[in-house]
């Protein structure tokens with residue numbers, strides 16, 4: 044059976060099967076593929092991708108951010124490297140604690156969501172910048188991301204629902 048792979052369709056956020064050799068794309072599991080074989084296909088993680096998530100984040104902006112200003116600092120001048128270093132420091136202080144995450148987001152996040160401990164509410168595919176969306180949607184509930192870079196700056200993400 045020529046190799047199938049799993050891809051995500053546009054903004055509908057629904058996974059489908061694609062066969063690069065035959066260029067066939069089908070919504071349902073191709074005949075002859077067992078459940079076990081499907082789980083081993085490239086892109087299999089997309090099959091368990093949620094439709095919507097709720098997440099909090101701690102954003103540290105830098106001079107290269109698309110909007111280098113926030114409630115904390117009118118003109119943000121730190122370099123991207125310094126922002127990453129700062130976020131690493133917060134990451135080690137958080138050390139997996141959801142409470143610490145919310146406390147540090149409230150105090151240090153350069154996003155207006157800081158006042159809600161970083162909570163962004165529920166969002167679906169197509170709402171956030173792709174690197175942020177992909178990282179948030181790949182997290183299990185309660186899991187924290189490593190450092191994620193977007194046009195806004197560098198983030199730590201905690202998936203809460």
Ligand SMILES: N=C(N)NCCC[C@H](NC(=O)[C@@H]1CCC/C1=C\[C@H](COP(=O)(O)O)NC(=O)[C@@H](N)Cc1ccccc1)C(N)=O
Pocket residue numbers: 100102108109110153154155156162163164166170171172175193194195196
């Ligand atoms: N709930 C939504 N749909 N709100 C629109 C999101 C727009 C989206 N934003 C992002 O992808 C990044 C990642 C998370 C926050 C964020 C960026 C910025 C900060 O960066 P900056 O734009 O200065 O570069 N914060 C926001 O947008 C805030 N309104 C998020 C928020 C705050 C309070 C409550 C809910 C949501 C985008 N497509 O640009």
